[in-house]
Amino acid sequence: MRYGVIGTGWIAKSFIDGARLICGSEFVAVYSRTAESGDKFAAANNIEKVYTDISEFANGDFDAVYIASPNRLHYEQSKLMLENGKHVICEKPITVEPDELAELQALADEKGLIYVEAIMYMFNPARELLKDAIGKIGKITSVHFDFSQLSSKYPAYKRGELPNIFNPALATGCLMDLGIYCVYPALDLFGLPEKITACAHFMESGADGSGVAGLLYPDKLVNFTYSKLGQDRLGSQIFGDEGTVKIESISKLVNMTLTDNSGNETEIIGDVAKEKLMGYEAQGFERFIANPNDPYYNVIKERAMQVSTVMKEIREISGIEFK
Numbered sequence: 001m002r003y004g005v006i007g008t009g010w011i012a013k014s015f016i017d018g019a020r021l022i023c024g025s026e027f028v029a030v031y032s033r034t035a036e037s038g039d040k041f042a043a044a045n046n047i048e049k050v051y052t053d054i055s056e057f058a059n060g061d062f063d064a065v066y067i068a069s070p071n072r073l074h075y076e077q078s079k080l081m082l083e084n085g086k087h088v089i090c091e092k093p094i095t096v097e098p099d100e101l102a103e104l105q106a107l108a109d110e111k112g113l114i115y116v117e118a119i120m121y122m123f124n125p126a127r128e129l130l131k132d133a134i135g136k137i138g139k140i141t142s143v144h145f146d147f148s149q150l151s152s153k154y155p156a157y158k159r160g161e162l163p164n165i166f167n168p169a170l171a172t173g174c175l176m177d178l179g180i181y182c183v184y185p186a187l188d189l190f191g192l193p194e195k196i197t198a199c200a201h202f203m204e205s206g207a208d209g210s211g212v213a214g215l216l217y218p219d220k221l222v223n224f225t226y227s228k229l230g231q232d233r234l235g236s237q238i239f240g241d242e243g244t245v246k247i248e249s250i251s252k253l254v255n256m257t258l259t260d261n262s263g264n265e266t267e268i269i270g271d272v273a274k275e276k277l278m279g280y281e282a283q284g285f286e287r288f289i290a291n292p293n294d295p296y297y298n299v300i301k302e303r304a305m306q307v308s309t310v311m312k313e314i315r316e317i318s319g320i321e322f323k
């Protein structure tokens with residue numbers, strides 16, 4: 001598969017490395033707002049062509065685009081790429097609003113193109129291991145997911161700068177960045193909740209720096225916490241009446257264990273390199289392009305829509321706004 005890339009941050013490099021490693025994908029073009037940044041990224045990643053005009057990029061000689069720009073741009077850039085006949089894999093969150101996602105899913109279908117969210121959880125082989133494991137711990141009544149990761153941009157924010165991730169005008173903040181990694185497994189493992197409660201802690205910039213949400217089901221409560229202002233050291237846990245599944249990283253599903261009620265711990269999976277997990281996203285995307293009738297593509301589309309809808313509800317309850 002021949003790709004063009006939008007965005008020149010570290011995550012774009014990680015996707016390129018993963019896709020080359022797992023799928024042997026080719027990366028032939030990059031779009032950047034400036035030639036300087038584009039040239040630097042192209043040289044570091046062995047990419048031949050740099051575009052600084054997005055319309056020219058959209059007509060480039062490649063089949064697919066990986067988008068890793070700030071969240072606010074995902075909708076308009078994905079739309080432009082789909083209109084120009086490119087398959088799109090876009091970083092999470094795939095769009096800000098669920099109605100934008102519905103519009104672009106319909107556009108992709110109409111044009112016979114594949115359009116997916118780059119979310120590690122849905123393409124991670126450990127997702128099946130997790131499902132097997134929670135089938136072994138009896139009746140599950142409570143779940144706690146956490147994704148609290150101290151932001152490398154927080155020192156700059158404290159110095160008075162405004163990094164993109166703490167700038168609400170770009171539809172960023174902690175729920176959109178980290179909370180989404182808790183919403184995905186909650187909905188994928190347990191379905192849509194009957195009721196949602198949530199609140200957030202706001203920074204002076206107006207961005208949500210941390211938050212909490214509770215998803216109530218008839219038989220269980222799934223709660224999650226997320227923060228960019230402090231570092232989790234405990235991980236996530238799913239509690240059953242016959243055992244507990246512990247997940248060190250809810251985004252990567254690595255270092256998972258199952259502990260029975262006698263305290264016997266067994267490993268479900270150890271560590272996996274992030275590049276590999278990014279490569280699995282590319283692998284799934286390329287599989288759908290080769291076979292658009294793959295039934296898992298419908299699961300991916302439906303889950304993305306459910307997550308986008310629940311994220312919007314959490315934002316409304318928590319008072320998270322993008323302006």
Ligand SMILES: NC(=O)c1ccc[n+]([C@@H]2O[C@H](COP(=O)([O-])OP(=O)(O)OC[C@H]3O[C@@H](n4cnc5c(N)ncnc54)[C@H](OP(=O)(O)O)[C@@H]3O)[C@@H](O)[C@H]2O)c1
Pocket residue numbers: 007008009010011012031032033034037038067068069070071073091092093118120164165176177
């Ligand atoms: N899957 C993961 O683990 C993971 C990890 C990190 C981020 N992400 C996602 O990847 C996306 C990008 O995140 P990031 O932290 O890399 O973002 P970022 O550094 O703020 O921006 C990414 C790129 O977009 C361009 N850009 C920056 N500010 C812009 C602006 N105001 N207007 C237009 N373009 C701008 C820059 O490229 P040029 O200057 O070259 O144009 C920059 O390299 C987000 O959607 C995020 O959620 C995913």
